[in-house]
Amino acid sequence: MMRILLVGNPNVGKSALFSRLTGIRVTISNYPGTTVEFTKGHIKLGEEQAELIDIPGSYTLEPSSRAEEVAVEMLKEGDLAINVVDATNLERNLNLTLQLLERGIPVIVALNMWDDTRHRGISVDTTRLEELLGVPVVPTVGITGQGVSDLVSRLPEARIPAEVRTYASGDERWARVGDIVGQVQTLSHRHHTWTDALEDASSHRLGGIVIALLVLFGTFWFVRLVGEAIIDHVAEPLFEWLWTPLLMRLSVALGPETFWHSALIGRLIEGQIDYLQSFGMLSTGLFIPLAAVAPYIISFYLALGFLEDVGYLPRLAVLMDTLLHRLGLHGYASIPTILGLGCNVPAVMATRILESRKERFIAATLISIAVPCAVLQAMIIGLVGQQGMGYVGIIYGSLFMSWVVIGMVLNRLVKGFTPELLIEIPPYRLPSGRVIIEKLWLRLSGVVKHALPIILVTVLVVNVLYNFGLFDALASIAAPVLTGLWGLPKETVVAIVIGFLRKDAAMGMLAPLALTAKQLVISSTVLAMFFPCVATFVVLARELGARDVLKAVAVMLVAALIVGSLQNLIL
Amino acid sequence: MTSRSEGPMTLAEMRTGQTGTVVEILGGHGFVRRLETLGIRPGKRLTKVSSTLFHGPVTFKVDKAQVAVGFGVARGIIVQVDRYLPPGP
Numbered sequence A: 001m002m003r004i005l006l007v008g009n010p011n012v013g014k015s016a017l018f019s020r021l022t023g024i025r026v027t028i029s030n031y032p033g034t035t036v037e038f039t040k041g042h043i044k045l046g047e048e049q050a051e052l053i054d055i056p057g058s059y060t061l062e063p064s065s066r067a068e069e070v071a072v073e074m075l076k077e078g079d080l081a082i083n084v085v086d087a088t089n090l091e092r093n094l095n096l097t098l099q100l101l102e103r104g105i106p107v108i109v110a111l112n113m114w115d116d117t118r119h120r121g122i123s124v125d126t127t128r129l130e131e132l133l134g135v136p137v138v139p140t141v142g143i144t145g146q147g148v149s150d151l152v153s154r155l156p157e158a159r160i161p162a163e164v165r166t167y168a169s170g171d172e173r174w175a176r177v178g179d180i181v182g183q184v185q186t187l188s189h190r191h192h193t194w195t196d197a198l199e200d201a202s203s204h205r206l207g208g209i210v211i212a213l214l215v216l217f218g219t220f221w222f223v224r225l226v227g228e229a230i231i232d233h234v235a236e237p238l239f240e241w242l243w244t245p246l247l248m249r250l251s252v253a254l255g256p257e258t259f260w261h262s263a264l265i266g267r268l269i270e271g272q273i274d275y276l277q278s279f280g281m282l283s284t285g286l287f288i289p290l291a292a293v294a295p296y297i298i299s300f301y302l303a304l305g306f307l308e309d310v311g312y313l314p315r316l317a318v319l320m321d322t323l324l325h326r327l328g329l330h331g332y333a334s335i336p337t338i339l340g341l342g343c344n345v346p347a348v349m350a351t352r353i354l355e356s357r358k359e360r361f362i363a364a365t366l367i368s369i370a371v372p373c374a375v376l377q378a379m380i381i382g383l384v385g386q387q388g389m390g391y392v393g394i395i396y397g398s399l400f401m402s403w404v405v406i407g408m409v410l411n412r413l414v415k416g417f418t419p420e421l422l423i424e425i426p427p428y429r430l431p432s433g434r435v436i437i438e439k440l441w442l443r444l445s446g447v448v449k450h451a452l453p454i455i456l457v458t459v460l461v462v463n464v465l466y467n468f469g470l471f472d473a474l475a476s477i478a479a480p481v482l483t484g485l486w487g488l489p490k491e492t493v494v495a496i497v498i499g500f501l502r503k504d505a506a507m508g509m510l511a512p513l514a515l516t517a518k519q520l521v522i523s524s525t526v527l528a529m530f531f532p533c534v535a536t537f538v539v540l541a542r543e544l545g546a547r548d549v550l551k552a553v554a555v556m557l558v559a560a561l562i563v564g565s566l567q568n569l570i571l
Numbered sequence B: 001m002t003s004r005s006e007g008p009m010t011l012a013e014m015r016t017g018q019t020g021t022v023v024e025i026l027g028g029h030g031f032v033r034r035l036e037t038l039g040i041r042p043g044k045r046l047t048k049v050s051s052t053l054f055h056g057p058v059t060f061k062v063d064k065a066q067v068a069v070g071f072g073v074a075r076g077i078i079v080q081v082d083r084y085l086p087p088g089p
């Protein structure tokens, strides 16, 4: 089957076009480095099927990060390249185009962001550009799909130009680019727009900090308010009114004290189902992912999607650069870190946008230890929040301090270098509601699809193991650390064991234990730090390699031991 | 408006809002190349947009794109700054 690649600079709309061409949802965000893996899909070319591949963006064909390596490796396997070019940034983009043409692969150019050219006062003569490059040029708008059908119908015209020019040096190629741009592009004056004003304000020395603080507080406020609203007005009422009566009937049918009763429904508390404590597959097993966690996932990803699509994250990266250098990272590491507040799995993947091995190790380790994912945060807020938000604050404070201290230590210990920041800052864009909703759906269904089966199985297994008394044995083994160092009752060993699998189920195990506020704080912090969930661990091992992942795990265990003990001493 | 030039300076030393032409990029080969891929090379016009506290990154505009570089990088970008004199009477 023919293989078609979407090749281009970062953040030019390759993934948006991919999504339009194949109907497959992929993450689309307004910052360079969104895509770090390739995604395959299919399109119809006349009668035949062809494979279309979305790859990470790259400024040149000489990679400088892991993500760019993926792009260049894929290029070797392609039969045809759709070169996606940002029409508002012709010069830099065409340099890659010329490099592609030199490779001798058939090319068609998608002149994307076509809608943006007018208000930026840019006009491009596409016919002339087509003549000069020797390959077809089609204007497109990735987010609305305008021009996409033209692109498909002209795909068969993709070709290697009649005369392939090669350039003896980079300078010579730049000279040619300058020549082409001079012939096809006309610039006209344009007025300052509100996004320009906002752009200036957020890169202003002090204005930038003020805006960052506003964004931060605004986001927290939004996530909590919307998350709580969904729980109070949608999720809990649905469970109370629709699900509880059904379960109660099932409870009667199964009869109390039977195995299936405890597996499916769990313990009745004063004759009633308590969704946080009963611990049956159909009670707590469904309630935790759907009613306790999903609402916060929705509110968090709505907020994150908005910030991503507006184009705010790279600006935050610039502000964070000085602090992050102390942790052996540079500003762009803040993007994987922020993604980690949603889910650690894509966050660890996103460390591929960092250039050096040292940085990738530190960033991925810190994410696994000290960046709680939305699932864990939802459970912390739900469970510990009942004792007072102050305690939640202590957990966040401990994690943040651990992030800083462990980063500073790793910066000293890990060999290698941290390069300086060098990033492109995209223009602010008005986010498309459709993109935000689709991205939310993509992420939410990912979490639910992964989480639901594991949680259900976990609840079942825990019930079985309880019956066999296995946890009693484990509890006595773990008692010195649990009770001695962390001051926790030995029953928490169950939560710790489950914590290897999933954090939400693990936190759920704490609910019936009647812990004090202090014990809740310590156990939540330890659960967050000592090991990532198994899904993150798999990705971590793949990205870091066997040796480094063992080092990372050692750091996690030591950190959890120390921080848990300190909390036990101080609180 | 007439314009006259003074000596070249580094991007780090430029004031916010100043515009100039890149004359030279100091640094290793890989480093020069990476800047080049972002469209920053001798002969290009750039405008400094901002700097951050504590010798943090410097943001500037090249063509229509905004780029941010660490302070150390900014010290390696040598710029001939335009100097505008107020129009005479």
Ligand SMILES: Nc1nc2c(ncn2[C@@H]2O[C@H](COP(=O)(O)OP(=O)(O)OP(=O)(O)O)[C@@H](O)[C@H]2O)c(=O)[nH]1
Pocket: A008, A009, A010, A011, A012, A013, A014, A015, A016, A017, A027, A028, A029, A030, A031, A032, A033, A034, A035, A036, A055, A056, A057, A058, A112, A113, A114, A115, A116, A140, A141, A142, A143, A144, A309, A429, A432, A435
């Ligand atoms: N105005 C406008 N915005 C677009 C267009 N195509 C994409 N975008 C936006 O541009 C941003 C980048 O789009 P992506 O599809 O993620 O870009 P990409 O090339 O896949 O980026 P990387 O994966 O980082 O290399 C997103 O915010 C899109 O919504 C377009 O034609 N016009």
Ligand SMILES: [Mg+2]
Pocket: A014, A015, A016, A027, A028, A034, A035, A055, A056, A057
């Ligand atoms: Mg992409």
